[in-house]
Amino acid sequence: MTNNQLTDSGQLRHFLTIEGLKKPLLTEIMDRAEQFSSISSRQVKKVPLLRGKTIVNLFFENSTRTRTTFEIAAKRLSADVINLNISTSATSKGESLLDTLHNLEAMHSDMFVVRHNESGAAEFIAQHVAPHVSVINAGDGCHAHPTQAMLDMFTIRRHKQHFPDLCVAIVGDILHSRVARSQIQALATLGVGEIRVIAPKTLLPADCQTLGVHVYHDMEAGLEGVDIIITLRLQLERMEGAMLPSAREFFHSYGLTEEKLLFAKPDAIVMHPGPINRGVEIASTVADGPQSVILEQVTHGIAVRMAVMSMALGSQPEQYEAMT
Amino acid sequence: MTNNQLTDSGQLRHFLTIEGLKKPLLTEIMDRAEQFSSISSRQVKKVPLLRGKTIVNLFFENSTRTRTTFEIAAKRLSADVINLNISTSATSKGESLLDTLHNLEAMHSDMFVVRHNESGAAEFIAQHVAPHVSVINAGDGCHAHPTQAMLDMFTIRRHKQHFPDLCVAIVGDILHSRVARSQIQALATLGVGEIRVIAPKTLLPADCQTLGVHVYHDMEAGLEGVDIIITLRLQLERMEGAMLPSAREFFHSYGLTEEKLLFAKPDAIVMHPGPINRGVEIASTVADGPQSVILEQVTHGIAVRMAVMSMALGSQPEQYEAMT
């Protein structure tokens, strides 16, 4: 299921999930993102690496924020970008998903950046695309959000260097979070010392034990001595019925406040994939405080997406060095 | 009514309808599309031919698919593209259509790609634009869809070369189809041997006899010995009341199945302008079968639109040879 993201020679072709990828590949993504990182602070934030490539943002679920990061990343690589909101177009004419895909392929598109509210949608699409097309998963249902996970890893590496020494706590709605799933896989692959999840039982997946994480239901114990705290967005729109107490109760028990932050190491960093629900999963004083690296995550998101896009399209880093 | 697409020296200025255009011009479009065809399979799918030109996609009727083909074609020519969905913008402020056009002209737009649900809209606009603006008809009501017709001609020429030797059958809803109207005009101009239409009486236009086509109401007789079968989309949204049997009945009588395909020549090719209603006008086994060239049509659509756009904007082919 996951091997199809790599070519026979082990190069990244699609980027669908962290699952099954090896540490050297994740490290390569971060190393290349490091190169692109400097471009975004240059006077001319653009390299001609993907000039003449056509990248299609194929969003079956609306997410202006995520689409914008991919659009900016693609344009900084000089690609042409086509934004398609599928719910409002082809399918209203009754065309099947695969027909839409095959039409876009026939127009010589090079890459589909796919966002979908069903788990497995990006893999399904990758299984059916033509050989010249790469698929990037920009979030599918509760399944995976691998570029988000990699920008988180990149942010951690920028601050903490050596993964095996680190203790990372992920707090909140693990059950519905594609972000958490991808983060846990990336952290495990990179050999992080300890991974903890802190959540009420109702927001933990059934397979929690098999993920190799330590489960906590209490912030004081869970945050004790951690280096990294990753807070998650309460995906209110993905929850059903009354499995959750009110946002106010959630904040009381699991919201990251300055007081609870004291349980972690003094130099712990605080992360969140955004968009933030202030006063629900995190207090404003923490989100905007000195230990927060939330906006750095956004910045690194551009560089990481440039890295993944350029790797999947098979361009060599030497190429752009020569061209710039 | 149709002469206004040409300049005094006979060059293409607007592209509104096939009607009234001569064979050499249609051939020139196909020849130039042949040149652009190779660009789309190159590493860098882009030529600087229309750099600095502003092309406005002026869509009064939603069609993501058609807009995307024009947007991709324009970007591969290095033009700047502005997408305007008029129904949701200027007219809601009560501005007249002509005021909107004159404003866009005043911004030094070079081309309007117009899609409209009323027949004649593109010609109306072309009659009122400033001398520096070209208009491309991307489909107007039941009237014309000339770029679709030319990509179909290009696809036929790729497979069958010599038009006078060919027998072409167009199957389905001729009455409401701007595509069929433009195809018949193009086939006649290119001197195709025989043009047939196959449809129930309720889906044939009243002027059918004057079009120079042979009318069939039966697939077996109509497909006998043809080289090309063009199936049409059932434009359910354009039909009124009870003139049509159910989609199921239509498929039984006029849907192209493997069985009916046997009536045609063994090397006949199968075309469809898309999007396909599988199991209505065509069986999936035929649409995806070895005689189908439906996705090739999509590919050629980019090259043909690049050809028409660059011709209408008066750029010479030598120019881009020199620039690349």
Add this chain to the structure above:
Amino acid sequence: MTNNQLTDSGQLRHFLTIEGLKKPLLTEIMDRAEQFSSISSRQVKKVPLLRGKTIVNLFFENSTRTRTTFEIAAKRLSADVINLNISTSATSKGESLLDTLHNLEAMHSDMFVVRHNESGAAEFIAQHVAPHVSVINAGDGCHAHPTQAMLDMFTIRRHKQHFPDLCVAIVGDILHSRVARSQIQALATLGVGEIRVIAPKTLLPADCQTLGVHVYHDMEAGLEGVDIIITLRLQLERMEGAMLPSAREFFHSYGLTEEKLLFAKPDAIVMHPGPINRGVEIASTVADGPQSVILEQVTHGIAVRMAVMSMALGSQPEQYEAMT
């Protein structure tokens, strides 16, 4: 409140309002627009001045027309443009305005072009952006629309040269017009001889006396001997209740007809910010007549926006001279 548009050395950083800007700066905008004006009529209407810059059109209020002018201006400067319609995106996920802004900043955006239905929104945003981001006000509530005012000044200068000799009349709904407010400030700063407003009492702001304008309630007296007539759009959507007679009555008293135009100087020019309500604030014969410069205003709007954008992003005019 207004000083924050300039850097410590007096350079334009944001462009939020005409208020507080000095005459040399307004003149610099017009002089630079003069340079860009020639670009729009060249074969390749593009300069690489803002290549690699990311400009975000941040529209909280829909305005296709205004967005298009900024998008065209940005693309002719070779910037990358991201269009965001905020009402339908981030805020629907409950993210705060400032969080949205800070996220866009973190993606290394260089400029926000802001349209908002609340007065002061652009200034609020400018007060909170990071040092590397410039904010352009594309219209905020009833407050200001400074690029519109500057394109009007540019148009006047093109036709009438010497501002101190001129008498300018602004006609119509002054009360709700951000355009009028910015125009009056610009005209005063440029030292225009006399500024008149002509409107019914219900459409005049309370602070009218302090604006340094002469108030007329009658077209014959108000237009007597003027060089410039600026008609305003009746912002029906911004008016409340029964303060206004019908559009028909308004046209009778204040609509600019050929007859009323005779009160002005014979070489008076007629302006309107668009979109026009024909037969409400202006007769079609006047809008399309020989004294109208309404479409010239649109053309100049591109050049003026290119000027303001390039100035705010700190690029020197010499730079693009060298690069082209």
